[in-house]
Amino acid sequence: MSEQNEEGRGTPVGRRVVLGLLGLGAAGVAAGPYLLRAQEAVAGRDPTGLTGLLPGGGGFRYYSVVASVPTRDADTYTLTVDGLVERPGRYRLADLRAMPQRRIVRDVQCVTGWRVPDTPFEGVPLAHLLDAAGVTAGARAVRFSCFDGEYTESLTLEQARRDDVLVALKLRDAPISHAHGGPVRLYVAPMYFYKSAKWLSGITVTDTVRPGYWEELGYDTDAWVGRSNGRDDAPTA
């Protein structure tokens, strides 16, 4: 290890370290999908929960586009349904709980890569609320607004009537917490999770699809898991 080369200026250790790191990075990019799957498999059988501390680890991540989101509970929460409908309405949390409920267990897939397997959501099928309001002729789309004051989403009327689209009240069989978008959030099972708007406060039936918050910033409006946003994840529904 005492080699001297290139006119005795010393061993080019720097070049070796940098090239080694670049090689490691490139190998990691190539092998990443497999390594990530292996990491998730280990984490799935880990009773200690320590693997949750690993980079890229599973589980939900909290995303909010505003600085702070007000808290709404059973006393203060309302959901309005308006736009191209015969019977605009306002629903309290108790009203929504009294409606027919549907429970769906699917994977949650975020467009940034994380996936949470077999996650139960439960709530009122959106189609039920649309039927109750009576969608008028000329309606083509549904727009969603949120009580964070900023976030918006939208679906075509056809997408909104799918039976795996819920106005969700429960996540993992418990009331949805504020951090997860509670007390009421949208749940669009077959699409990337940014479509499942948190803190849902308004449903407006419209004549055209208006792109939502992230869609104005370049994300796909028709956000089918595995068939949009340039990704090839396994479909969730």
Add this chain to the structure above:
Amino acid sequence: MRRPPDLLLRFTRAERLVHRATAALMLTCLATAGCLYLPPLAELVGRRRLVVTVHVWCGLALPVPLLLGLAFRAVRADVSGLSRFVPADRAWLRAVRARASRRPAGKFNAGQKLYAQWTLGSMLVIVGTGLVMWLVRLTPPAWRTGATFVHDWFAAAIAVVIAGHVRMAVRDPEARRGMRTGLVDRRWAEREHPQWVPAPAPDQEQPTQEQPVREQPVRGGGAPRP
């Protein structure tokens, strides 16, 4: 430049600015990454779009201070000095392993050289994978999954290594002063970087001379050489 004889110039302003700007960008990247990635911080801060924008642009700017610094000779000298191991560096590594107190080193010891090269290499990897994640339409999805994986792991490793770097600095006030003011105490330098310290001025009669002149030919027909 006049300075007290017991102080040595370790870092010029250009070297200090490159260090400071790179540190500021790197810490901003780590802080914004924490706000995007760690649920408690994400809940506290929110404002996802703003945080993403700051993170992306600070990340893209990471190599800029070093590239601009290459216009200065002192920075170029550091870059070339940091990139090569000389026999003293192997002796330094052996001394560290043996927990010996005398550790030979030039301006930078072997640990600092390895840290600098880690910084350069990991910066290239983290910026490269960040570009793949940012320019979503330009690369196939499998690349992006892999790039995200590498970005996450390298970010965690960078955070750990920087924590170690800061810990070393916290324990050595003189090294911090060198990076803050550019000047270090001669005794500190003789202890930590013995092969770097220039020989002291020959005697007190010629306090303004920077270099001993005995070995150089004398200009202007001075005293004959022995």
